[in-house]
Amino acid sequence: MPDDIKVNRRAGGLSRGQIIAAAIEVLDETGEEGLTFRVLASRLATGPGTLYWHIANKEDLLAEAADVMVRALPAPMGAPAEAIPQIALWVYDLLDAHPWLGGPLTRTPPPLALLRLYEALGRQLQALQVAPDRQFTGATLLGSYILSESRQNAANRAIGQDRTTFLDEVAASWQALDATDFAFIRSLSARLSSHDDRAEFLGGIALILNGLR
Amino acid sequence: MPDDIKVNRRAGGLSRGQIIAAAIEVLDETGEEGLTFRVLASRLATGPGTLYWHIANKEDLLAEAADVMVRALPAPMGAPAEAIPQIALWVYDLLDAHPWLGGPLTRTPPPLALLRLYEALGRQLQALQVAPDRQFTGATLLGSYILSESRQNAANRAIGQDRTTFLDEVAASWQALDATDFAFIRSLSARLSSHDDRAEFLGGIALILNGLR
DNA sequence: GACTCGTGTGGAACGGCGTTCCATATAGCG
DNA sequence: CGCTATATGGAACGCCGTTCCACACGAGTC
Numbered sequence: 341m342p343d344d345i346k347v348n349r350r351a352g353g354l355s356r357g358q359i360i361a362a363a364i365e366v367l368d369e370t371g372e373e374g375l376t377f378r379v380l381a382s383r384l385a386t387g388p389g390t391l392y393w394h395i396a397n398k399e400d401l402l403a404e405a406a407d408v409m410v411r412a413l414p415a416p417m418g419a420p421a422e423a424i425p426q427i428a429l430w431v432y433d434l435l436d437a438h439p440w441l442g443g444p445l446t447r448t449p450p451p452l453a454l455l456r457l458y459e460a461l462g463r464q465l466q467a468l469q470v471a472p473d474r475q476f477t478g479a480t481l482l483g484s485y486i487l488s489e490s491r492q493n494a495a496n497r498a499i500g501q502d503r504t505t506f507l508d509e510v511a512a513s514w515q516a517l518d519a520t521d522f523a524f525i526r527s528l529s530a531r532l533s534s535h536d537d538r539a540e541f542l543g544g545i546a547l548i549l550n551g552l553r
Numbered sequence: 554m555p556d557d558i559k560v561n562r563r564a565g566g567l568s569r570g571q572i573i574a575a576a577i578e579v580l581d582e583t584g585e586e587g588l589t590f591r592v593l594a595s596r597l598a599t600g601p602g603t604l605y606w607h608i609a610n611k612e613d614l615l616a617e618a619a620d621v622m623v624r625a626l627p628a629p630m631g632a633p634a635e636a637i638p639q640i641a642l643w644v645y646d647l648l649d650a651h652p653w654l655g656g657p658l659t660r661t662p663p664p665l666a667l668l669r670l671y672e673a674l675g676r677q678l679q680a681l682q683v684a685p686d687r688q689f690t691g692a693t694l695l696g697s698y699i700l701s702e703s704r705q706n707a708a709n710r711a712i713g714q715d716r717t718t719f720l721d722e723v724a725a726s727w728q729a730l731d732a733t734d735f736a737f738i739r740s741l742s743a744r745l746s747s748h749d750d751r752a753e754f755l756g757g758i759a760l761i762l763n764g765l766r
Numbered sequence: 767g768a769c770t771c772g773t774g775t776g777g778a779a780c781g782g783c784g785t786t787c788c789a790t791a792t793a794g795c796g
Numbered sequence: 797c798g799c800t801a802t803a804t805g806g807a808a809c810g811c812c813g814t815t816c817c818a819c820a821c822g823a824g825t826c
Contacts, residue, residue: 353774377813387776389815394774398813446701448708449723455730455738462737476744477756479737481698488659488697495661510662517668524675524692525668531689543690551764566803590784600805602786607803611784768826775820783812791804796797 354384356394356404364405371498372402372440403451406444409434410453413460420467421549424482427460428545432490432538439494445487458483470552478552485548489541507533567597569607569617577618584711585615585653615657616664622647622654623666626673633680634762637695640673641758645703645751652707658700671696683765691765698761702754720746 348355362383366375377388377398384391395401413430416423435441445454462479470478497503514522514529575596579588590601590611597604608614626643629636648654658667675692683691710716727735727742 348774376811378811381776387778388813389777389817390775392814446704448705448712449726455727455735458741459735459737462741466737474756474760475737476741476748477753477760479741480702480753481757481760484701485694485697488701489693491659492661499661513662514668522668522672524672524679524688528671528675528689528692535689540690540693543687544694547687547690547694547764548761549764551760551762589782591782594805600807601784602788602806603804605785770823770825772823773821775818777818778816780815781813784810786809787807789804789806791802793800793802795799795801 354386354390354394359384359391359394360401360404360408363401364408367405367440368438372443375402375440399447402444403447403453406441406451406453407456409438409441410445410456413456416460416464420464423467424461424464424549425542425545427457427464428482428486428541429538431457431486432493432541435490435494436497439498442487442491442494446491454483454487457486461486465552468549468552474552478548481548482545485544489544493537493541504533567599567603567607572597572604572607573614573617573621576614577621580618580653581651585656588615588653612660616660616666619654619657619664619666620669622651623658623669626669629673629677633677636680637674637677637762638755638758640670640677641695641699641754642751644670644699645706645754648703648707649710652711655700655704655707659704667696667700670699674699678765681762681765687765691761694761695758698757702757706750706754717746 359380363375363380366380366383370379375398377391381388381391395404413427416426418426444451445457450458458479461482462475465475465478465482496506499506511529511532514525514532517525519526572593576588576593579593579596583592588611590604594601594604608617625647626640629639631639657664658670663671671692674695675688678688678691678695709719712719724742724745727738727745730738732739
């Protein structure tokens with residue numbers, strides 16, 4: 341299966357692209373754990389064995405699905421100092437709408453989808469005239485923060501129940517911790533459920549950019 | 554199974570602590586995927602069903618194992634500006650020695666082990682006189698960067714082969730990317746295999762602290 | 767137009783997983 | 797000395813990713 345260019349000669353034949361598109365549908369509907377080869381095969385009206393002719397394994401499938409999503413990253417507009425928060429928010433909203441992306445994006449080695457993100461961030465750092473030996477650190481820092489926060493936020497709402505009630509429960513469990521061992525955590529718990537996530541998130545981005553200057 | 558205080562009355566009885574200790578042994582030897590209830594049970598000379606009397610499920614077991622590891626975090630010494638890199642490096646080395654920690658530490662909601670880490674970082678931020686409304690952002694930023702980098706580094710070496718040859722392969726695959734779409738990534742690939750990970754890592758920490766000032 | 771062969775197909779089966787079930791054993795208590 | 801809650805452990809359940817293999821089809825060759 342060397343090239344994707346080679347199209348299936350069969351009439352109603354399955355293509356790699358169709359499989360990935362169907363996988364994304366299933367992932368959006370039932371999450372990462374809901375995607376199995378059996379349900380995917382039945383949705384495509386075939387058997388599990390057929391899928392393995394087109395894709396190597398589940399890891400491969402997830403990486404490709406993630407890449408499809410990240411390819412939609414729009415070209416940033418405006419000054420670099422504005423473009424970076426713009427990219428950050430785009431990723432934040434992407435993972436909010438498709439929480440399953442959290443898994444496939446954070447693998448070793450970094451999947452292509454993640455490289456696209458780093459590329460976009462790195463270019464803005466270059467445009468910001470960040471010193472070359474700081475670009476690596478800066479891109480890594482931005483990327484890890486963006487992904488970690490987006491993942492966390494996405495996971496919060498993937499639980500199924502309402503996001504605010506979930507955060508309230510977490511805050512309550514933090515309040516129940518030992519008062520001396522977890523003084524700082526407890527002081528955070530009030531802030532946890534009331535704060536504006538996106539504003540908080542953008543604050544972190546601004547902090548990084550501030551440090552890069 | 555309300556309290557841990559209640560000790561097994563049986564002679565050679567199994568305790569929750571013994572199970573967790575054995576689990577950590579298996580995890581250190583064979584990684585997260587190597588830990589199954591069957592191998593854990595056979596190591597403890599019992600059946601899988603017995604384990605479920607003492608622990609709720611695998612997630613519970615992993616969270617508790619992670620907590621045991623993070624509890625060993627030493628009390629930071631010296632000025633706060635030195636204590637934070639100190640904590641960061643401790644986590645970095647911990648995950649380097651026990652790569653399986655990467656998984657259990659990054660769950661939703663944040664496991665107790667992770668809260669311990671945030672507590673330690675937050676206290677240093679307070680000592681650094683960081684404004685209260687920036688402590689949350691700062692701790693989150695530090696935590697996400699420390700964990701992400703440590704995880705990445707740990708995963709690199711968990712592959713089995715030598716770390717440098719692994720990074721060389723990654724660098725080569727980056728060089729093979731499209732020259733215009735991935736100009737920034739390609740410019741990074743040279744730096745990837747030659748750089749000093751720990752120095753790079755500390756550079757990122759310094760950058761965050763710089764931004765907080 | 768028949769033959770053939772590489773390209774696809776799909777359902778059964780494999781081995782392993784987390785977890786549950788249940789018959790059984792044991793230790794403390796009335 | 798029974799009784800009962802505690803604790804055990806092996807069998808079994810349902811599901812997973814993946815492999816296997818018998819088979820169908822479409823295009824090139826004579």
